[in-house]
Amino acid sequence: MPDIAFARIPTPTPTLEAVRGRYEELRAAYDGADDAGARLEALRSWDALRR
Amino acid sequence: MVGLRFQQDTRDAERKAALEAHDELAPKFGELAIDLMRHVRSGPHGAEVAAHFGAHLLDLWECKIASYDPAIEAEVIAESKLSNAYTQLVASARFEFRGETLNHSQLGKFTQHADREVRHQAASLRWDWFEENAAELDRIFDEQVHLRAQQAEKLGFGNYAELAYKKLGRTDYDRNDVRGYRAAILEHVVPLCARIRETQREALGVERLMAWDESVHDVDGNPAPSGTYAEKMDQARAMFDAMDDGLGSFFRLMESGRFLDLEAREGKAGGGFCTSFPTHGMPFVFANFNGTKGDVEVFTHEIGHAFQNYSSRDKTCIDFLWPTYEAAEVHSMSLEFLTWPHMERFFGDDAERFRRLHLTQSLLFLPYGVTVDAFQHWVYDNPSATPGDRLSKWQELEALYLPWRSWGDLARPAAGGMWQGQGHIYRAPFYYIDYTLAQVCAMQFLAKAEQDRGQAMDAYVTLCKRGGEAPFQDLVRSAGLVSPLDPGCLEGVVATATEYLGL
Numbered sequence: 001m002p003d004i005a006f007a008r009i010p011t012p013t014p015t016l017e018a019v020r021g022r023y024e025e026l027r028a029a030y031d032g033a034d035d036a037g038a039r040l041e042a043l044r045s046w047d048a049l050r051r
Numbered sequence: 052m053v054g055l056r057f058q059q060d061t062r063d064a065e066r067k068a069a070l071e072a073h074d075e076l077a078p079k080f081g082e083l084a085i086d087l088m089r090h091v092r093s094g095p096h097g098a099e100v101a102a103h104f105g106a107h108l109l110d111l112w113e114c115k116i117a118s119y120d121p122a123i124e125a126e127v128i129a130e131s132k133l134s135n136a137y138t139q140l141v142a143s144a145r146f147e148f149r150g151e152t153l154n155h156s157q158l159g160k161f162t163q164h165a166d167r168e169v170r171h172q173a174a175s176l177r178w179d180w181f182e183e184n185a186a187e188l189d190r191i192f193d194e195q196v197h198l199r200a201q202q203a204e205k206l207g208f209g210n211y212a213e214l215a216y217k218k219l220g221r222t223d224y225d226r227n228d229v230r231g232y233r234a235a236i237l238e239h240v241v242p243l244c245a246r247i248r249e250t251q252r253e254a255l256g257v258e259r260l261m262a263w264d265e266s267v268h269d270v271d272g273n274p275a276p277s278g279t280y281a282e283k284m285d286q287a288r289a290m291f292d293a294m295d296d297g298l299g300s301f302f303r304l305m306e307s308g309r310f311l312d313l314e315a316r317e318g319k320a321g322g323g324f325c326t327s328f329p330t331h332g333m334p335f336v337f338a339n340f341n342g343t344k345g346d347v348e349v350f351t352h353e354i355g356h357a358f359q360n361y362s363s364r365d366k367t368c369i370d371f372l373w374p375t376y377e378a379a380e381v382h383s384m385s386l387e388f389l390t391w392p393h394m395e396r397f398f399g400d401d402a403e404r405f406r407r408l409h410l411t412q413s414l415l416f417l418p419y420g421v422t423v424d425a426f427q428h429w430v431y432d433n434p435s436a437t438p439g440d441r442l443s444k445w446q447e448l449e450a451l452y453l454p455w456r457s458w459g460d461l462a463r464p465a466a467g468g469m470w471q472g473q474g475h476i477y478r479a480p481f482y483y484i485d486y487t488l489a490q491v492c493a494m495q496f497l498a499k500a501e502q503d504r505g506q507a508m509d510a511y512v513t514l515c516k517r518g519g520e521a522p523f524q525d526l527v528r529s530a531g532l533v534s535p536l537d538p539g540c541l542e543g544v545v546a547t548a549t550e551y552l553g554l
């Protein structure tokens with residue numbers, strides 16, 4: 001059984017600047033990637049951020 | 052998370068400030084997400100993304116892209132302010148009744164009162180309030196209809212219904228399918244419901260079943276669960292352990308991590324829902340137990356949502372964690388039926404009465420649900436209709452789908468104003484048929500379980516694991532169910548229900 005408790009889940013406090021910065025970074029990474037693996041990796045990182 | 056913390060204690064100023072800050076930022080984050088969807092979809096590597104994540108992802112993204120544009124921002128904000136105005140207006144109502152000051156939902160409990168005269172008085176108070184506030188309720192809705200029509204026009208849709216279907220992520224059926232479904236409800240379900248109402252009238256021993264009698268099904272009143280909160284939790288744990296298929300260990304995990312907040316208390320917001328923390332792979336269930344049979348229904352319902360979310364927590368992308376609404380309600384409503392053999396734990400000798408009532412009310416909901424849907428299609432097909440036209444239309448639809456309904460001396464609903472008490476029509480346009488579609492699937496799970504419980508549970512768990520990786524009909528067919536939108540589906544459901552109820 002995984003050890004997880006509601007009380008230990010932190011409240012995220014993202015700022016618009018930070019998220020926009022990360023968005024631009026990942027979008028550039030997606031566009032500049034040489035292969036499918038790197039492109040999907042950029043999308044996975046963005047997906048993790050959206051969670 | 053901030054939303055949940057606020058609902059747990061609505062009096063805490065810090066929690067409220069955090070929620071407001073979040074509500075302001077959320078649309079901006081949403082805009083960035085849609086930006087990237089558009090970028091990927093229109094770029095040269097869309098096919099690669101579809102191959103990796105599944106084609107359904109790009110279809111969902113297409114819905115999001117098509118239904119949002121900064122050009123409609125002003126209308127969206129104005130529309131949501133009007134939704135809040137509706138919520139606040141309804142919440143502001145106060146009734147002096149039998150020595151108490153009550154709000155709408157507290158007054159609502161008297162609709163199930165054993166004394167017919169009390170029920171009639173409570174209904175009169177409720178509908179007098181809607182009559183007194185009719186002008187404001189008409190104005191709010193009229194403005195919303197126009198704002199919604201403008202959004203559709205700006206985005207290039209022929210009609211708001213098309214935009215709403217996109218917003219709801221409906222990728223594998225359209226309004227014509229839904230029209231066919233409503234016709235099938237009318238043909239197969241309405242006659243059965245008319246028989247149920249006639250049986251109910253006889254059981255109550257009344258000459259004519261009036262609107263204020265509809266919530267009472269027999270003279271003994273509704274069955275209620277017994278025991279303290281702790282005893283109910285013990286029964287729930289034992290029930291899920293006995294059902295197994297991972298439900299037992301899942302429920303223990305929810306309990307030990309305190310991902311359940313089920314008891315009513317001062318300052319806590321009303322209602323029941325399930326939310327989730329995708330980074331941590333855990334759902335959270337929120338409810339307000341009040342000692343009625345609703346406690347058991349809400350509990351099994353929300354645990355169904357939670358179990359699905361937990362089962363699909365490892366899906367490759369966030370868009371697949373929750374399915375679209377009609378599919379999501381299949382998991383919750385089906386668990387309400389799949390837990391049937393365990394209802395003795397909560398209701399003792401009244402369990403069979405509970406089961407019959409549950410099935411009866413599920414069936415009776417279907418014609419009402421399609422009335423709400425048919426009304427909304429008409430409203431947005433005719434955005435320049437007057438408030439008076441809308442009342443006439445509702446009246447006409449009620450006569451078609453709910454032919455047993457008698458409003459008696461309740462003037463406002465008798466004139467076609469009942470829909471103004473249905474908040475979804477104001478706050479969540481076109482999100483209602485979803486409950487009926489899911490209910491039809493849930494009843495198929497009941498039928499499957501009556502034949503082979505193990506097989507039904509396997510199909511249920513497999514469906515939960517799929518999360519939202521496919522559109523509605525694809526999901527339900529993969530679980531061995533017939534899509535409610537397929538011809539012939541409702542005949543089967545009605546036959547099973549008729550046999551069970553002995554009608």
Ligand SMILES: [Zn+2]
Binds near residue numbers: 352356380383
């Ligand atoms: Zn639900």
